[in-house]
Amino acid sequence: MTKQFLLDGQPVPFDDGQTILEAARKAGHYIPSLCWHKDFPPHGSCKLCVVKAAGRHVSACATPAKEGWEVESNTPEINGERRGLLQMLFVEGNHFCPSCEKSGNCELQALAYEYEVLTPRFRHFFPDRPVDASHPDVLLDFNRCIFCELCVRASREIDGKSVFALTGRGIGKHLVVNAESGQLGDTDFSATDAAAHICPVGVILPKGTGFAVPIGERSFDVATIRSKTLKESS
Amino acid sequence: MSFELETAANRESLRRVAIDPVSRVEGHGKVTLLLDEAGHVREARLHIVEFRGFEKFIQGRPYWEVPVMVQRLCGICPVSHHLAAAKALDPVVGALTITPTAEKIRRLMHYGQVLQSHALHFFHLSSPDLLFGFESPVQQRNIVGVAGAYPEVARQGVLLRKFGQEVIRITAGKRVHGTGAIPGGVNKSLTAAERDELLQDADQMIQWSRDAVHLARRLHETNGSLYDEFGLFRSHLFSIVRADGALDLYDGSLRLRDARGQIVLDHLPCADYATHITEEVKPWSYMKLPFITELGAARGWYKVGPLARVQNCDFIPSPLAELERQAFVAHGEGEPIHAPLAYHWARMIEMLHAAEVIRSLLDDPDLLSDNRLAEGPRQREGVGIIEAPRGTLIHHYRVGDDDLVSYCNLIVSTTHNNQAMNEAVRQVARRYLDGRQLTEGLLNHIEVAIRAFDPCLSCATHALGKMPLAVELVNADGSLVDSATSGG
Known part of the structure; x- marks a missing residue:
């Protein structure tokens, strides 16, 4: 007999070893994430997949499902916490959606719509993060980094290059490039690398293409992040 | 250098009247008047009080982001x-000539913009003054008042603007702040369904625009002493024109006429603009x-916009607007028309031209083609x-080898008219306010003169309808003598 747990009162079947997030999405229940990717082990850093299981807050991406658990996800309390996390991500960096070429394809922006981030809540940090335009084919705009480490992991584990890393701690944490100069142009990074195509926000950008896709044809113009994610998970 | 009434002597002994903000214009500005004890105007200035800084913070950004930012x-x-940014950056991707599809879609977008903006200004912002009178009750002097007294005029104004916005939406993706133009061309063509949607209303827009021209024309024909004289001053006229001298709002070369029309x-190439235009800074x-550099600050200032364009071109390349241009020129009896209120008439002629251009472009099969982008050997600079x-409107960029913008210069339309608007303010202050007890209606005369130029004072924000107008009379020692407020 298939094991199952209850997600917001709905039964969700799972196989041993599956996380709450994987089982939920496969069963058609949306749990949001920014740092999770099917090709990598759970990272558990963005905390957007937070759920309440057995009375405790846990990361759904990193917590194996357990028979008989009652898990809360789509509740005003949990969604309010997710909204707060998104609002903090927005003020930590410089996210100017109106002129950002990732607008319409950005997962952070799409989640802000999904969780109805309608107004600023916290004071903006306005960090000073110069762009790195040294590479002939790829631009790095650190202003938008959310420290999900997807590029770090993709470059290390798929491309075998380790071009990126996070350095610093706490509020001083930031993305760096593995070159003596600190410049992407001085690495063996390529526009065809997996790391060049994995950024959920607008940090790693192919040069010169910018706004080539018109409004109405961008990823989240045609589907919400909820429906897109569930379609990809089914 | 300083012009008459620009800076008074013994300013500290004069009393100050401020119109702050100027209402029913785009953006925020204020007018200050300095009056002596007898109420004579000694100084009149239009101040632009916002600071934007786009020229600076665009530096260091990737060039392809610029047209959207x-x-x-x-x-x-x-x-x-x-569009000005996209045009400036076409050479940066090597597109010295863009494809016919790209140019026609950009033109369609631009003439849609002109149509909606002109409709907004004439109907929403200015028609209350023109239809009710400059000193009419302030409660009525707004678009809601127009809708009550002249419902068909207001309806046409709203629908003309809506049509222009739809043209923009279909070409740029959104009614406001779309992404259609990219360096080297455009990112979308029209579908047949989109074209047909616009075609449904295009002929009606031409008819309503023609009616609006006639409305503006009647104001001059029936009340010439006011409309032809209000705030009158003479200046050079500056615009781009097509190679054959035709009116062209999208592309051309620079032309300057003097106040007598010579x-x-x-045929000045746009790329040479910096040789011919000098920008002076004043502390206020x-x-x-x-x-114009060749003429110097004292003589070289000029007007831009509809009044300059309609008279700077040799003809308008659309039949109905050309007929209206001829009637406009005839009204001047051989001399260029410099009256600020004639801006409205010229603006409506341009709106009619825009409606005709849109109608004509919609028949063009190139709009549906996928041949949208051009490229070639890259350049590092563009105007x-x-x-x-x-x-x-002038945009000028330099782009480094790393694709980041290293230099940006913008000369925005309203900036060209700065001296002209100040001159109009001074003329009206002299003629209508000098030595008189100031009332809201009299102060509105100043705003009527400014509004004629349709200034976009911040070129970013806009507000319409009632905005708070505060007038304060302050003694030389700074104590408040009298104050009045309206709107808000």
């Missing part, structure tokens, strides 16, 4: 900035004062000049 300068005419400079305004609704 800089359009945020304005909520009324973002398409103008969007062509002074012609964030808006620079440009002048894009376009005739925005309010006048000549």
Whole structure:
């Protein structure tokens, strides 16, 4: 007999070893994430997949499902916490959606719509993060980094290059490039690398293409992040 | 240098009257008047009190982001900035000539922009003054009052603007702040369904625009002493024109006429603008004062916008608007028309032209083609000049080998008219306010003169309807003598 747990009162079947997030999405229940990717082990850093299981807050991406658990996800309390996390991500960096070429394809922006981030809540940090335009084919705009480490992991584990890393701690944490100069142009990074195509926000950008896709044809113009994610998970 | 009434002597002994903010214009500005004890005007200035800084913070950004970012300068005419930036950056991707599809879609977008902006200005912002009178009850002097007294005029104004916005939406993706133009071309063509949607209403827009021209024309024909004289001053006229001298709001070369209508400079390549235009800075305004370098600051200032364009061109290349241009020129009896209120008439002629151009373009099969982008050997610098609704708009960029913008210069339409608007303010202050007890209606005369130019004072924000107007009379010692407020 298939094991199952209850997600917001709905039964969700799972196989041993599956996380709450994987089982939920496969069963058609949306749990949001920014740092999770099917090709990598759970990272558990963005905390957007937070759920309440057995009375405790846990990361759904990193917590194996357990028979008989009652898990809360789509509740005003949990969604309010997710909204707060998104609002903090927005003020930590410089996210100017109106002129950002990732607008319409950005997962952070799409989640802000999904969780109805309608107004600023916290004071903006306005960090000073110069762009790195040294590479002939790829631009790095650190202003938008959310420290999900997807590029770090993709470059290390798929491309075998380790071009990126996070350095610093706490509020001083930031993305760096593995070159003596600190410049992407001085690495063996390529526009065809997996790391060049994995950024959920607008940090790693192919040069010169910018706004080539018109409004109405961008990823989240045609589907919400909820429906897109569930379609990809089914 | 300083013009008459620009800076008074013994300013500390004069009393100050401020119109702050100027209402029913785009953006925020104020007028200050300094009066002596007898109420004579000693100083009159239009101040632009906002600071934007786009020229600085665009530096260090990737060039392909620029057309989308800089359009945020304005909520009324973002398409103008969007297109001027894209034109300037075409050479950066090597597109010295863009494809016919790209040019026609950009033109369609631009003329849609001109149509909606001109309709907004004439019907929403200015028609209350023109239909009710400059000193009519302030409670009535707004678009709601127009809708009550002249419902069909208001309806047509709203629907004309809506049509222009739909043209923009279909070409740029959104009614405001779209992404249609990209360096080297455009990112979308029209579908047959989109074209047919616009065709449904295009002929009606031409008819309503023609009616609006006739409305503006009647104001001059029936009340010439006011409309032909109010705030009158003479100046040079500046715009781009097509190679054959035709009115062209999207592309051309620079032409300057003197106040008598003689062509002074012609066929100046847009890329050479910096040779011919010098920008002067004055301490009392964030808006620079440009002048023609060859003529100097005292003589070289000029008007831009509809009044300049309709008279600077040799003809308008659409039949109905050309007929109206001829009637306009005839009204001048051989001399150029400089009356600020004639801006409205010229603006409506341009709106009619825009409606005709849109109708004509919609028959063009190139709009549906996928041949949208051009490229070639890259260049590092570009100048894009376009005739925005309010006048000549100049964008100039340099791009480094790393694809980041290293230099940006913008001369925005309203900036060209800075000296002209100040001159109109002084003329009206002299003629209507000098030595009189100030009332809201009299102060509105100043605003009527400014509004005629359709200034976009911040070129970013816009407000319509009632805005708070505060007038304070302050003694030389700073104590408040009298104050009045309206709107808000």
